[in-house]
Amino acid sequence: MRRSALMMLTLAFGLPAGAAIWQGADLSRFFAASASSGDLLSGCSDVPEAVALATELRDRALRIERYMEVLDTRKAEIAKAEAALRARATELSQQKSGIQSRRTGASQAVREDIDRLVAVYDQxxxxxxxxxxxxxxxxxxxxxxxxxxxxxxxxxxxxxxxxxxxxxxxxxxxxxxxxx
Structure with a gap:
């Protein structure tokens, strides 16, 4: 009987969590709901150390969240800059190949002109x-x-x-x- 009750509890709590993991859901909402700062202090509001610790943990969590937002913003800016640099590098590469082909064509034309002049002077x-x-x-x-x-x-x-x-x-x- 104890074993079957334990299996039922495991299934009752494990199946929704497993389904959430399978679907790629954010599990922090499950844990946040069960461990909010108000719940943590429900029996300790008269202990100043516990209140100070809970306040500091909340402040740290907020700072970490802001830092993560700043990092995400910077990542997006870096990705945008990298894309712009790649586009500019491609453009410069195309311009370089165009200049080289024009220069090669001009050099070839000069060589042909000199070869014609040489043929004239030979005659x-x-x-x-x-x-x-x-x-x-x-x-x-x-x-x-x-x-x-x-x-x-x-x-x-x-x-x-x-x-x-x-x-x-x-x-x-x-x-x-x-x-x-």
Whole structure:
């Protein structure tokens, strides 16, 4: 009989609690209802230490609750900031890839233009090419001379005035040193 009464009590209290756990309910309402501060002090209101302890526990609980609210607010702010940073990082990454592709395209276009100029100078007579190159900026003329066929470049330099040939040769050497 005692055993069956104990089983009945277990079922009476255990089933609702088990169902609440199964459904993911907040169990603090069960415990809060049974252990409110008024209930705790029901027989101890004449003991000042008990009243002080209950008051301090209530104050601590309120502070903890406020801290938890502040933490939740900060977590939300941090999550929002992280999302904004991710979005900005993605945007910057896209801009960077766009700039790199434009830069690559521009570099390719410049290389193609220089290759066309080199082909033109390769086809010119050395004396005519020398006359044109002496009127170009020395660094640009040196770039063209570095890219033409070596035999063509030698004939062009031979057709240039010696002072200008020395300047172009120095520019070509300086260009080679800068590349290394």
């Amino acid at each position: 010119m007579k050395p004396a005519e090419a020398a006359a044109v190159l002496t009127n170009l900026p020395p660094d640009f003329a040196a770039e063209i001379l570095m890219r033409v066929q070596p035999e063509t470049g030698a004939r062009i330099i031979a057709s240039v005035e010696p002072r200008q040939a020395a300047l172009l040769t120095a520019q070509m050497g300086a260009r080679s040193v800068r590349k290394d």
